[in-house]
Amino acid sequence: EAQVTQNPRYLITVTGKKLTVTCSQNMNHEYMSWYRQDPGLGLRQIYYSMNVEVTDKGDVPEGYKVSRKEKRNFPLILESPSPNQTSLYFCASSLKGIWNEQFFGPGTRLTVL
Amino acid sequence: KNEVEQSPQNLTAQEGEFITINCSYSVGISALHWLQQHPGGGIVSLFMLSSGKKKHGRLIATINIQEKHSSLHITASHPRDSAVYICAVINFGNEKLTFGTGTRLTIIP
Numbered sequence: 001e002a003q004v005t006q007n008p009r010y011l012i013t014v015t016g017k018k019l020t021v022t023c024s025q026n027m028n029h030e031y032m033s034w035y036r037q038d039p040g041l042g043l044r045q046i047y048y049s050m051n052v053e054v055t056d057k058g059d060v061p062e063g064y065k066v067s068r069k070e071k072r073n074f075p076l077i078l079e080s081p082s083p084n085q086t087s088l089y090f091c092a093s094s095l096k097g098i099w100n101e102q103f104f105g106p107g108t109r110l111t112v113l
Numbered sequence: 114k115n116e117v118e119q120s121p122q123n124l125t126a127q128e129g130e131f132i133t134i135n136c137s138y139s140v141g142i143s144a145l146h147w148l149q150q151h152p153g154g155g156i157v158s159l160f161m162l163s164s165g166k167k168k169h170g171r172l173i174a175t176i177n178i179q180e181k182h183s184s185l186h187i188t189a190s191h192p193r194d195s196a197v198y199i200c201a202v203i204n205f206g207n208e209k210l211t212f213g214t215g216t217r218l219t220i221i222p
Contacts, residue, residue, distance in 0.1 A: 028116055040214060041213040041214065042199070042212040042214040042215060043116075043199070043201070044212070045210060046208065058209070059209070070173065088154065090156060092156075098203055098209070098210050099143075099161070099203065100160045100161075101161065102146065102148070102158050102169065103158070104148075104155065104156040104157070104158075105157075106155055107154045107155070
């Protein structure tokens with residue numbers, strides 16, 4: 001089944017404790033992206049990747065890191081999480097970019113205490 | 114003022130009613146996506162369009178690039194259509210996606 005998977009789905013952590021949210025897709029997509037969704041603000045792009053070893057900042061990259069060492073994986077790293085990073089996070093992928101149908105992962109609900 | 118505005122923010126209707134959700138934007142765009150977010154949180158892509166109209170089942174999306182407006186219509190609405198509908202525009206020039214805050218639709222049996 002074609003899908004985007006994220007892990008974990010739910011995470012409660014404390015300020016400053018490094019964490020990684022994994023994202024994987026099995027559709028051989030070149031484009032992958034991370035978004036955060038906050039009430040009243042809608043989805044905002046954190047980072048995106050046009051292909052392996054190619055990443056770029058979105059609208060809200062501060063406090064996040066990403067890497068794209070393999071085509072299928074695009075992990076999101078929070079080196080020192082803070083409470084303002086409490087949010088619902090979505091990974092998405094598409095064939096080539098934002099002009100193609102976007103496939104979203106199920107979301108990761110992160111709470112930073 | 115947000116670059117992408119959706120209206121209404123919330124909509125409750127009876128099963129069978131014709132539904133219209135609007136998306137207006139203030140920037141120049143190349144195209145627009147309509148997305149559906151289920152009550153469980155998952156997001157599904159419905160349409161991408163840059164002109165005219167697209168239809169899929171009971172869903173119809175229209176766009177007028179010059180008037181900076183798009184609509185999503187649902188015919189013969191059903192309780193399973195209850196979801197948040199989100200429009201996202203592809204900004205002309207920087208090729209970035211900007212999202213609206215969504216319209217929460219509830220269809221009552």
